Amino acid sequence: MAYSNKVRESYLETLNGLKNAGIFKMERFIHSAQAADIIVEFPTGASLKKVINICANNYLGLSSHPDVIKAAHEGLDTRGYGMSSVRFICGTQDIHKQLEKLVTEFLGTEDTILFPSCMDANAGVFEAVLTKDDVMISDRLVHASLVDGIRLCSAMHDTFKHSDMAHLESKLQLFQDKRIKMVITDGVFSMDGDTAKLDEMVTLCEKYDAMILVDESHSSGFIGKTGRGTHEKCGVMGKIDVITTTFGKALGGASGGCVSGRKELVEMCRQKARPYLFSNTIAPVVVAGVLKVLEILSATTERRDKLETNTAFWRKGLIDAGIIIKEGDTPIVPVMLFNAKLSQDFSRDLYDEGIYAIGFFFPVVPQGQARIRTQISAGHEIHHLEKALDAFKKVGKKYNILGKTKQEIIDMYGM
Amino acid sequence: MEEMKDVVLKYVIAEYVEDDSEIKYDTPLISGGIVDSFSMVSLKRFLENKYNISIPDDKATPEAFDTVNKIVTLVNEYVKK
Numbered sequence: 001m002a003y004s005n006k007v008r009e010s011y012l013e014t015l016n017g018l019k020n021a022g023i024f025k026m027e028r029f030i031h032s033a034q035a036a037d038i039i040v041e042f043p044t045g046a047s048l049k050k051v052i053n054i055c056a057n058n059y060l061g062l063s064s065h066p067d068v069i070k071a072a073h074e075g076l077d078t079r080g081y082g083m084s085s086v087r088f089i090c091g092t093q094d095i096h097k098q099l100e101k102l103v104t105e106f107l108g109t110e111d112t113i114l115f116p117s118c119m120d121a122n123a124g125v126f127e128a129v130l131t132k133d134d135v136m137i138s139d140r141l142v143h144a145s146l147v148d149g150i151r152l153c154s155a156m157h158d159t160f161k162h163s164d165m166a167h168l169e170s171k172l173q174l175f176q177d178k179r180i181k182m183v184i185t186d187g188v189f190s191m192d193g194d195t196a197k198l199d200e201m202v203t204l205c206e207k208y209d210a211m212i213l214v215d216e217s218h219s220s221g222f223i224g225k226t227g228r229g230t231h232e233k234c235g236v237m238g239k240i241d242v243i244t245t246t247f248g249k250a251l252g253g254a255s256g257g258c259v260s261g262r263k264e265l266v267e268m269c270r271q272k273a274r275p276y277l278f279s280n281t282i283a284p285v286v287v288a289g290v291l292k293v294l295e296i297l298s299a300t301t302e303r304r305d306k307l308e309t310n311t312a313f314w315r316k317g318l319i320d321a322g323i324i325i326k327e328g329d330t331p332i333v334p335v336m337l338f339n340a341k342l343s344q345d346f347s348r349d350l351y352d353e354g355i356y357a358i359g360f361f362f363p364v365v366p367q368g369q370a371r372i373r374t375q376i377s378a379g380h381e382i383h384h385l386e387k388a389l390d391a392f393k394k395v396g397k398k399y400n401i402l403g404k405t406k407q408e409i410i411d412m413y414g415m
Numbered sequence: 416m417e418e419m420k421d422v423v424l425k426y427v428i429a430e431y432v433e434d435d436s437e438i439k440y441d442t443p444l445i446s447g448g449i450v451d452s453f454s455m456v457s458l459k460r461f462l463e464n465k466y467n468i469s470i471p472d473d474k475a476t477p478e479a480f481d482t483v484n485k486i487v488t489l490v491n492e493y494v495k496k
Contacts, residue, residue, distance in 0.1 A: 140451075150453070158456045161433065174460055 022340065023363070028356075034063040034253060036379045040356060051356040052384050054374045057249035059222050059331055060293075060303045061379025067296065068252055068289045075288020087270075087281050095287045102294045103258055107220070107228060107245075108237040111266040114287075116279050118217050118246035118257030119145040124273030125213070125244060125259050126153035130182060135175040138184035139163065139196070143215055146184060155182075162189075165200050172208035181210035182241075187230030188218040191365050191373065193332030195223070198234035213242040217257075218332060221250035222378075227297055227304040241265065247286070252293040256282035307331055307378040310385060314376050317389040322403030323396055331376040334360075335392070336369070338406060339413035343370040346395055353391035368415035419466075420487045426461055427483060430454075440483045452477050462486070468493040 018024040031048055032039040038053045062068055075095065085091035100112040115121040122145040126136060134155040138146065141162045150157050158175070160168040168183065175181055183205055185196045198214065205212045216229040224232025231240045242261035247254060259269050269276060282290075297303070311331045318325050324336040337343045343359030350357055350372070361370035376385070396402045401409050420440055428438055431450050444450040450458070459475045462468070470493060479489045 156456055157453045159451060159454050171457065174457060 022344075022361075034058055036061070036377060036381070036384050038356065042351065049351075049354070051351065051354045052380075052388055053356045054376070054380075054384075054388055055357045056253075056375060056377065057218070058253050058377050058379060059250035059307055059375070060297070061377045062250070062293050062296070062303070063253035063379075065252075065293075065296070068292050071292035072254075072285050072289040075291075076285045079284035079288065081285065082283060083280050086277060086279060088277065091280055093284060093287070095284060095291065096281060099282075099287050099291055099294075100258070102291060103260055106294055106298065107216075107243055107260045108231075109240075109243060109260040110263040112258050112260040113266050113269050113273075113276065114281050115257045115259065115273075115276055116281060117248065117255060118215070118244055119148075120275035120279065121244045121257040121259045122146050122149040122215065123152060124149070124275040125242065125265075125269060126150055126155065126182075127274070128269045128272040129242075129265050130155040130180060132156070133178065134180040134182065135178040136182050136184055137168065137171045137175065137210075139186065141189050141191070142184060142186050143190060143217070146186070146215055150184070155180075163194070163197055165197060165204065168201065169204055169208075172204060172210055176208070181208065183210050183212045185212070185214055186218065187214045187216040188223060188330050188332065190218050190332065191334065191360065192326050193328045193330045193334060194326070195219075195230055195233065195328070195330060198230050198236050198240070202234075202236045202239045211241040212239075213244065213261075214240050216243050216245040217249055218330070220245040221293075221297055222304040222307050223330065226301055247282070247290045247293075251297075252286075252289050254286045254289055256286055256290065303378040307376065310378065310380050310382075311376045313382065314374070314385050314389075317385065318392065321389065321393050321396065323392060323401070324404075324406060324409075326371075333374045333376065334371040335374060336371050336406070337401070337413075338368055338370055338410050338415060340370045342399065342409075342413045343372055346399060347372055349395040349398065350391050353394060355388050355391040357388075368410070419490065420483055422465065423462070423486050423490075424483045426458070430457065430461075438483075442483070443481055444483075445477045445481050450480070455480050458486075462490050466490055466494050 028040055028042040030038050030040055034056060036053060037050060039048050040051050041048055079093055079095060083091040096114060100114060103112040126149045130153055132154040136150055136155050136157045138159050139162055140159045158171055160171050183201060188195050201212055219229045221227050223230050231237050242259060242265055244259050245257060247256040259266060315333055326334045337346055340361035343361050347357060347359040357372050357374050359372050432438060445452055459470055463470060480486055
């Protein structure tokens with residue numbers, strides 16, 4: 001037997017190491033559709049409990065929207081369940097092309113190519129469009145999927161300090177000799193909820209003849225006046241060379257992603273991106289759902305407007321309660337607790353109060369930056385947020401963090 | 416003239432340290448998680464420009480760049496030539 005006891009024990013040792021370090025991830029089972037109110041089994045085997053979900057990427061509350069579900073049913077009935085083929089053999093339906101066209105219009109780009117996920121889009125795009133003569137310059141806090149895509153590419157790679165434009169400029173100067181320079185950033189950063197300075201970045205890219213790639217996974221559908229993304233908010237629509245984004249968050253939340261941008265770059269991906277060439281694309285049922293999502297969002301900004309109102313209410317409520325949050329205006333609102341154990345205990349107590357939110361700590365966030373990341377949705381009503389605020393106040397009082405400074409919390413609990 | 420190890424230390428602190436961590440000549444930079452192995456690129460470029468040398472890619476390993484002392488040893492190999 002190749003899987004010997006020795007091999008098994010080595011894996012068990014690694015897994016136990018994760019448990020001992022307190023970074024072993026446990027899943028909580030949800031027994032309902034994704035929504036503001038969900039039914040959860042936690043811990044495993046415990047009786048089911050109805051809780052308010054404030055940690056989903058369901059920013060627009062479309063994950064279980066009746067119109068989206070109906071459209072998905074129709075897609076299933078008319079285009080079937082699976083494609084059993086990659087795109088370039090016999091895996092492209094009319095609705096895949098229709099979705100690529102709609103996404104292009106929605107994002108204000110030249111062309112779009114679908115990927116099974118945004119993780120795949122990010123894994124495939126760099127190697128498809130860059131060579132060893134080029135350089136990638138990325139923000140130090142970009143998402144892990146961008147980091148993985150960068151690692152798979154033969155181009156040189158360097159980083160700049162988070163959102164530090166002077167540092168970015170120094171890097172652009174350092175690599176002036178490179179054939180292509182590509183600046184890489186998230187639109188909205190997933191852990192801190194802050195927004196990239198895309199206007200300044202575009203100016204620098206124009207000055208130094210560099211391209212820019214933005215991952216808009218945490219912004220497509222709701223950032224900017226009509227929800228097109230960070231590029232709309234920063235007034236640089238049409239100036240971003242490559243946008244990658246997901247349909248697995250605000251845009252219905254099922255799965256799938258894309259690369260959208262300059263026509264030639266998209267075509268390069270179609271010819272060369274390995275996750276596109278060697279994997280089935282998005283299932284027809286999901287494509288049909290996303291088409292409906294884009295139809296809804298193109299007709300009205302009602303949902304992103306409600307999300308904006310909810311976000312403002314939530315941020316103000318937390319600040320008024322004396323809770324430390326990361327500043328900003330996006331629906332990603334990190335409640336800062338600094339200490340890893342405190343973040344876990346706080347999360348557990350919130351659950352007892354009927355609120356589902358998860359604590360994040362090192363290595364997911366920097367050491368001493370433990371937090372509970374809350375994410376607001378247009379699916380929330382004010383009564384959900386009021387109940388969640390009451391829970392944060394009650395648990396915050398228990399741990400004596402209300403009105404306390406960062407230093408006071410660290411003095412009580414350590415980093 | 417400023418010693419090479421101070422020049423390198425100053426650059427590493429300015430470029431990579433974003434909190435109040437103390438960096439010494441023998442602090443593990445890459446294995447200690449202070450410098451991302453990606454970010455070695457700009458350190459290599461800085462050294463090459465500053466000392467007018469060319470460090471072959473196969474010599475610019477994470478091990479060779481792991482402390483300020485090791486970096487100085489590496490750079491000196493090429494400065495002398």
